[in-house]
Amino acid sequence: MKESENFIDIQGARVHNLKDVSLKIPREKLVVITGLSGSGKSSLAFDTIYAEGQRRYMETFSAYIRQFIGNLERPDVDKIDGLSPVIAIEQKTTSKSPRSTVGTITELYDYIRLLFARVGTAYSYVSQEKMVNYSDDQILQLILEEYMEKKIIILSPLIKARKGHYRELFESLSRQGFLRVRVDGEIMDLKPGMRVDRYKTHDIELIVDRIKVKKDENDLKRLIDSIKTAMHYGEESIVLIDLETEQTRYFSRKLMCPSSGISYSLPEPNSFSFNSPKGMCLNCKGLGNQFEVSRNKIIPDDRLSIEKGGIAPLGELKSNWGFKQMEVIAKRYKFSLSDPIKIIPEQALEVILKGGKEKFSIASNSLGITRDYKIDYEGIENFIKNQFDNTDSTGIKRWAQSYMDEKRCSVCEGARLKQESLNFKIDKLNIAEVSALDLGDLYFWFENLSNKLSTNELIVANQIIKEIKSRLQFLLDVGLNYLALNRSSKSLSGGEAQRIRLATQIGSQLVGVLYILDEPSIGLHQRDNEKLINSLQSLRDIGNSVIVVEHDKDMILRADHIIDIGPMAGKNGGEIISQGSPKMLKKQQTLTAQYLNNQKKIELPKFRRKGNGKSIILSGCSGNNLKNIDVEIPLGIMIGVSGVSGSGKSTLINETLYPILNSFIYNGVKPPLPYKKIEGLKYLDKVVDVNQSPIGRTPRSNPATYCGMFSEIRNLFTLTPEAQIRGYKPGRFSFNVKGGRCETCQGGGMKVIEMNFLPDVHVECESCNGKRFNRETLEIRFKGKSIADVLEMTVNQACSFFINHPKIYRKLKTVQDVGLGYITLGQSSTTLSGGEAQRIKLATELSKKDTGQTLFILDEPTTGLHFEDIRVLMEVLDQLVKKGNTVLIIEHNMDVIKLVDHLIDIGPEGGKKGGTLVGQGTPEEIVKIKKSYTGKHLAKELKTV
Template sequence: MKENIIIKDARGNNLKNISIEIPKNKIVLITGVSGSGKSTLAFDTIYAEGQRRYVESLSAYARQFLQMMQKPEVSRIDGLSPAIAIDQKTVSKNPRSTVGTITEIYDYIRLLYARIGIPYSPATGKPISKQTSTEIIKKVRNLKVGTKILILAPIAKSKKGEFKNEFAKFQKKGFQRVFVNKKLYNIDEVPKLDKNKKHDIDIVIDRLIISKTLENRLADSIELCLNISKGLVYIYHVETKELEIFSSNFSCPISGFSLEEIEPRIFSFNSPQGACIDCDGLGESNFFDPELLIPNKNLSISEGAIKIWEKGINRYYRKILNQLNTQINLPLDIPFKQIDKKIIDILLYGSEEIFIEELQFKRFYKSKLIPFKGLLYLLQKHYNFIKDSWLKDDFDKYRVSKVCEKCNGYRLNPKSLSVRVLEKNIGEICNFSIEKLFNWFDKCQDRLKGSNKIIASPILKEILNRIKFLRDVGLDYLTLNRKSSTLSGGESQRIRLASQIGSGLTGVIYVLDEPSIGLHQKDNSRLLKTLYKLRDLGNSVIVVEHDEEAISAADYIIDIGPLAGVHGGEVVAKGNLKEVLKNQDSLTAQYLTGIKKISVPKKRRIIEKKKSLEFHGITTNNLKNINVKFPVGIFCCVTGVSGSGKSSLIIDTIYPALYNKLNNSNKQSGSFNKIIGDHYFDKIVNITQSPIGRTPRSNPATYTGTFTPIRDWFALLPEAKARGYKAGRFSFNTSGGRCESCSGDGVKKVEMHFLSDIYVKCEECDGSRYNQETLEIKYNKKNISDILNLSVEEALDFFKVIPNINNKLKMLNKVGLGYISIGQSATTLSGGEAQRIKIAKELSKKATGKTLYILDEPTTGLHFDDVKKLINVLQELVNSGNTVLVIEHNLDVIKSADWIVDLGKDGGINGGEIIAQGPPEKIVKVKESYTGKYLLKHLS
């Protein structure tokens, strides 16, 4: 087996025929500026070919279920083994997917509860056990010889009725005595019972005196009793008047609560046997919120007070309003706040006394009147019928979710939650943080006794191993019931990393994309130990990374550059850390050795104490009733370990709350008491890393508005004027100028069935997107398709004499995106690139000086040199009078901020507090601040 992965002439994207040998079974770190070609080498070449070869080796039947990668542009790769990519994409958007299910920890916990769990009666709080008929007979037979007993079969427990038919039926079968409400009667002498009162009735099956010769009669009587009472046996001691209860089922003899066989499936919230019937196993209920539906009560219904109808009321709802107007005098033309509360309640929640025409979603139906159940009910019915996701998204703006009251958010039904292990049900332990969960299961091994300990031992070993892996990658603040869809890209990646270690695979190539994203410096060492474990199992670990600590810890480093785009795509340096540091051509080495650096600002901005944005009493998620202050007109940074509450504070609370204030909107925000200083802003912008468009048609030129003046310019050219072409002629989204064969995409998809679908260049337009007539219009020898293929740098030079185009391109270049083509598909851009395009768009707008910009980890995917450019851009936004609020772990960004809010001290329940607030120089003096500890050496 080859000891190296040998790559010959890799030329994908901007790679310039790279040939390199990469050592196997090592941690290999690929670094370089954004756009230099790192991901192309790691993911589009090494991973793509490794995965493609593995899938090709499978049968045609198996291949149809697997996504197959396109063959990379490379002459030859030797020494490859199966490859697994662990990127930063969210694991699943399925609301049923949780941290517990994707790590398989929950499967083992379900097994544990099924094997050693004990059910408890919700009514009495006492454990419920079941016994076989043999065990019951043995216990009764072991009573003291001479003991007088009655064997009773309960047929009614706290049940209303006269029970005449029951008494007659049992009398016919030969039974002579019966207990009614704890009194013994001959069955034909029972007094008439009040049918409206509850009664307890037990049939006397047999009267016995315990003796050694009783075996057969006792067995027959117990079996008969179990059949009549469906699994219950009451043993009544005649002399002491005590009652012993036995059950062959998991059932409570007092309340009647019963449980079928305890199996793993009853603990699954994805199965009918386990799921809570109210929330269908989701743990939360979604409903239309009146406050979101009617945010402005100064408007009348006709003026759009009910916001979902602000663009017009459809015919059915108009008919409903008219009917309500007739029946309860619902006023449509006065401010909503002046409408009588009783009428509002009927409008929203309905009344059995009001009848309306039934809402139908069929073309042909017979109209019929039904009781009016309220507007909220009708909207929910309408929502359930909607199939289009975009329309559901529109309705979702008026819906909120709350924890299901039936299951308390545990997702399971009462029967499943009645089963406990060491006094805890499965829902309670899934609410523990990973750290607390590890300690609880660790103690389980000591607290369990006898056969339960033997049964649980192998299951606990698997659970503890998997939980430990999650701890090791810095996720000890998560809970198992956390929805996968709420995880960040970095958290999702580290969960998959932990799962891979748990799988124990060897001989695999793992390709990771910036695993340190979202991690505080405090947790970096634990992550690196995890990578070492993966390597030591006998795997090759290839990491695309920029973190200084990770670079220093790697076995082998490959620096791609020297710059981005057409100026990159080469191997600038390779080898161990010492070898790379000696290379003076390496931009990475220059920053690591201090030749180049990001300097601490010589002078920080003056803080105006009276001019600040304040939020008081924030309790969102794990935030502990905190009060936070952000001075206005400066560069603020929010720091803290993973899970400390940074996103809860900024993304879940401050952004939606201030947005609602400024825009009279109804975004759902976290919980807080009051806001002060919102009048200092006229706009708030959350610059996220979400794509700038959902389709390949979106690109930097269209998003930033650069393409509009370009099309206008082409429409002004003499040849275009002579032909009567307007600006729309140069759009690839509309008919006229585009190629109709590929609808302006430039490529056509070919389905390959057992192989991956491939995209081939459109033969009609040769990938240009436009028809021949449109391409004949040229400016400086370039047609509209040529323009879209220009990089930002090239386009800047090309349009240097056209200010309204050049100015927009300057901003893209300023944020470090000079290497991307202006027509590059939005779907091929990284999250960091998308975010910087959005920053460029904001920079090109006319500044109001009263905007609050929010960015969540903008250094994702950025090299030291890119970070330097980003800081300059953020400082420029602040210099225009705006306020910039950044969530960040990068110490170069943190040291450049004017004000820091440090949350912690740790994550989860141990976080949610403000450890320190103030300038960086103040933060480093706070002993409790982890951020201050690591920041100190960067300030010197």
């Protein structure tokens, strides 16, 4: 076998901070890439190996196709050999679409739809009876058996419980030669101009024939013809009335309720799809939720008058059509626009909000001529609803939505499907109820389903059930037993989305593929780590190569091969400092090896702080899976919130506590999930949510602009004598506006050259040589440096440079303190990792003056962080607490949990089996709770330190 078939051979990789790296990565092994945050791990795994794999895949398309799908930029690397097809499984949320669920992205819901279409039993939503369907021969045989020598009427059901005058229908039937219809149980002759009350619901049936059932050949032929005619007009359904007993009987080729006569079409997989018109609830269009106009948002304060902005969508009094209508209504109902809304007559308020049948007369002056107009007034609520439903404008839709609440659909109650679809059942459950089961319970349900189906049903369902169970098992293996198939994709964390993709890939059983994963252990409790590692090893064992960017100790030690990148981060990283087996790595003296050998460790605090004696007490939390829990959050200390994945940590903190605090302190509008009471809000004057979302969406955003120091730096440049002489203002030193920037590249520093059928080439701008600014701007010097020179400085260099400028220095020093001294001031924010982005946000908050009454909330801050990065981060957070603030961390990492002063453990399991308070207290107290999984793993950490 050639060496290139055993290894991925990379020569001269220079992407981002990689320093001409050359290495060989063994194929069909589990390889872990580790190192400090910002050392170059993602640059090697994703921006070099994956980017080249994607580029080669795109090259396989014809030139004609490539011009439509674009080309990928070639990574800066001399050569990569031995590269097989590459699939990257990253931490990005799968889909923002409200139509995407766990079931749709795993394709499990497609199999379940197929199962319900093939073996589901239909029940009537009126009588709950089992639905039946007949062939034409069966219908004829039943009529001959049950109605022999009896007089019957054969009817076609045309309209079932619908409003309308139906004049056109009656005229059409009359033209076709029919003489009678039955309307709401009463037989009527068809007459010219016939119509019914359009505002009432009606049942209309066409009388096809009145016949005595006999076996005579002519009578039999007439009966058969009448059945066919009735079937044609009744859309495969007919009604029979026994004239002697006046009993009604229903028959249908479709599924039909024998007592009420309602019918369903024969099921197909699309009948159970909330993304198809055949299956979706027509009220909410398959979303499960609908927006309803909120009276509280239209009238936020009923003490205000209409002219003072009491009706929010109208604003304050102005001369426009809306207020002209208000004046007419006020005159009609005898109130003034200056009256507080709370004293306006209820009838008048109802008309203002909902409109009415009454027409109003409004005088309008145009070109000196006054005319009276009679207008229909639709009401503010209806106007907002119509704007939301009928506009294509994003801005108008957003405006309308600001006066609406999202509520569960009143028709399907969140199930997303039509009434008919929800009345097909297997083992007493409909498809929405099956989709609502936790994946663990769902697997158990399918495990037992074979015993509940008939022999014929099993022949059809066996293969489908086998496929469903196989895919479910892969999801359980990666620790996702607490999720349900109806869970919206946009509510998944990055770690959950990544593990779903991983399970899907294992289920696909591809061979010879290179998988690259970005920290799959994120969001996963230590308890479930073993399952995840086994899943990755099974992916390797079937003949794939697996590269994982990871910091988890267990994952590193179970790898076949480790690549350690460093020695430090940023410009001081980008080198392969060690590679080999875990045994070989432990013999090295790299930072990673020192932590693996316990030569270096994150030390326990000398004592646990008690806090300032004040607390926030949150009672009766019952959102999602929380089971009416009460939690005390002591202030002035560091608090951890732990528990297995899906136990309810984010529900408690991000979706209940944070919205309450945000509303109280900043008048935030996002409603919290249900709770009964909160005490102690007066002890806080600020709440800060520090998450890992990017600090900028464009390459023009950088740490200097985000932290707010770039404005101060530009001000310094305007104070130089040369800038004063030339009259330069701060805008002159911005690369985002005309004046001082290089117009050739518009301040980007790079030019993009389109190569048609080849990838676009990014080249340094020849006018400014990548400096972003024009020659005149670069002539201005501060302490010998141009504005471009300053942006190229690392934070460490800038700290020395601006040491005599307190405003700038304070902001730089906090960035340095959080361990980001290696990044440059002008580094594009799109190149920063999630961990780096979070620490920049933290540094920005640290640099602000605070009162010591701030609550900092961090959700898994250790994402993307090496052991050493975690040590630095925890020192920074400790400084915040020493200033009197409170730090609340949602975390699974034991290196963090062992350092907190107070731990809130939620669980014991995920999903429906979680949501209870397992315990709260110091880490030492949690260790004593037997049912705490966190305590079990924490005990090992407290012993080894």
